[in-house]
Amino acid sequence: MAQVTKRIGLSLGADLCWPICYEEIVKALALDLPVGKDRVRFETARVSIDPFSLRDPCRYDLILDRVTHWYSTSREYIKKAVLMDDLYVLNNPFSIQAMEKHSTYAAMMRLGFPIPETWMIPPKDYDWTEDLKTTLRSYAHFFDLGEIGSRIGYPLFMKPYDGGAWVGVSRIEDEGALRAAYENSGKRVMHLQKAVHPFDLFVRCIGVGPQTRIIKYEASAPLHARYTTEKGFVDAEEARLLEDMTLTINTFFGWDFNSCEALRKDGTFYPIDFANACPDSQVTSLHFHFPWLVKAKVRWSIFAAATGRRMRKTMDWDPYIAIADERGMPFRERLAAYAKIARKRLDEAAFERFCAKHLAHLDEVAWTFFGTPRAKEAVRLKVAALFPGHEVEEFTERFWAAIQRWREEEGRPS
Numbered sequence: 154m155a156q157v158t159k160r161i162g163l164s165l166g167a168d169l170c171w172p173i174c175y176e177e178i179v180k181a182l183a184l185d186l187p188v189g190k191d192r193v194r195f196e197t198a199r200v201s202i203d204p205f206s207l208r209d210p211c212r213y214d215l216i217l218d219r220v221t222h223w224y225s226t227s228r229e230y231i232k233k234a235v236l237m238d239d240l241y242v243l244n245n246p247f248s249i250q251a252m253e254k255h256s257t258y259a260a261m262m263r264l265g266f267p268i269p270e271t272w273m274i275p276p277k278d279y280d281w282t283e284d285l286k287t288t289l290r291s292y293a294h295f296f297d298l299g300e301i302g303s304r305i306g307y308p309l310f311m312k313p314y315d316g317g318a319w320v321g322v323s324r325i326e327d328e329g330a331l332r333a334a335y336e337n338s339g340k341r342v343m344h345l346q347k348a349v350h351p352f353d354l355f356v357r358c359i360g361v362g363p364q365t366r367i368i369k370y371e372a373s374a375p376l377h378a379r380y381t382t383e384k385g386f387v388d389a390e391e392a393r394l395l396e397d398m399t400l401t402i403n404t405f406f407g408w409d410f411n412s413c414e415a416l417r418k419d420g421t422f423y424p425i426d427f428a429n430a431c432p433d434s435q436v437t438s439l440h441f442h443f444p445w446l447v448k449a450k451v452r453w454s455i456f457a458a459a460t461g462r463r464m465r466k467t468m469d470w471d472p473y474i475a476i477a478d479e480r481g482m483p484f485r486e487r488l489a490a491y492a493k494i495a496r497k498r499l500d501e502a503a504f505e506r507f508c509a510k511h512l513a514h515l516d517e518v519a520w521t522f523f524g525t526p527r528a529k530e531a532v533r534l535k536v537a538a539l540f541p542g543h544e545v546e547e548f549t550e551r552f553w554a555a556i557q558r559w560r561e562e563e564g565r566p567s
């Protein structure tokens with residue numbers, strides 16, 4: 154029996170809180186697992202930014218990556234390691250780079266999801282390039298923005314086709330506002346999307362591997378209060394629908410970790426933003442839900458690293474498309490069929506067996522850890538990075554109290 158150490162790398166940006174909790178919990182789990190013919194232990198390390206030869210062997214078995222969408226050096230290190238060293242990474246960087254919001258809307262429309270009517274319009278302004286004038290003169294046509302607006306209907310949203318973090322998003326009530334927003338949109342390529350209006354529920358469904366958590370979201374609340382702690386806002390059928398949607402999206406794009414935003418109107422959930430392959434992980438937004446996320450990341454990454462799970466490098470969309478193309482199937486049935494593929498791709502059954510066998514003590518370890526000064530320090534670090542000095546104490550206590558409420562609700566695991 155060989156002793157093997159699996160190395161889990163954390164490739165981080167402004168992530169201060171969850172990595173500390175993740176590292177401490179993995180350490181406290183003290184895993185030494187019999188896997189096949191080996192005994193497997195785990196080590197965590199922060200992925201640093203260094204020059205590298207493309208032929209250097211990768212030092213990690215699995216990386217949890219949080220900067221792919223903006224930091225190219227580590228992204229390219231990870232890409233070379235996937236190609237050359239069979240690294241497993243959350244999330245697939247090739248897919249993140251290629252799939253902006255726009256492609257995710259298109260793909261899920263193809264699968265029959267009720268995505269609101271969405272148009273793309275050419276940008277108002279351009280960076281000058283040698284060929285710009287000729288290209289625009291030859292191919293750009295005048296178009297009637299007002300007519301597009303009335304075809305979509307008001308209210309509608311103008312938002313960047315590749316957006317995130319609410320940058321450049323505006324809600325538009327009429328043609329005058331649409332024209333004004335377009336005048337001010339600069340070089341960004343924009344979508345116009347019919348508003349789901351009025352909606353009676355806004356949820357975010359987070360997926361980590363096959364694990365999901367549905368949270369009621371208050372988009373108009375201040376940042377620290379958008380994830381609510383309400384319960385019972387969806388019934389079992391709705392919960393299954395949201396989970397099925399999320400896992401379908403995530404496996405379609407090869408994202409193990411993503412969140413899907415959906416709005417409910419007249420009993421239908423309309424997904425409006427699900428290209429979030431670097432979803433919020435900070436205690437300052439997740440508060441009460443933060444321990445769930447840390448535990449979910451621990452479970453999935455340990456499972457993937459321990460079992461030598463192979464990363465799906467190519468997307469393989471055909472099985473989903475085949476279902477989409479079947480005639481006369483109601484959407485809910487189709488979605489169930491997509492989700493079956495999703496759960497299979499995520500090895501849900503094997504994952505659950507693995508957790509029951511090897512990670513049964515995680516509940517106890519995490520419950521204990523989230524009561525320690527080290528956990529509180531992790532919270533304070535993130536708060537200090539985001540809040541003005543005079544609010545650090547107040548908000549540290551507020552997020553800490555939310556975590557303690559989570560502990561109370563969980564109850565000490567036996």
Ligand SMILES: Nc1ncnc2c1ncn2[C@@H]1O[C@H](COP(=O)(O)OP(=O)(O)OP(=O)(O)O)[C@@H](O)[C@H]1O
Nearest residue numbers: 310316317318319320322346347348349372425426
């Ligand atoms: N079609 C829509 N119907 C109703 N509300 C919408 C729609 N599209 C966007 N919104 C509102 O605008 C907000 C921002 O839009 P969206 O999520 O697409 O952009 P984002 O830049 O990804 O923002 P974030 O980072 O907050 O998710 C949503 O949280 C929602 O409140």
Ligand SMILES: [Mg+2]
Nearest residue numbers: 319414425426
């Ligand atoms: Mg959003």
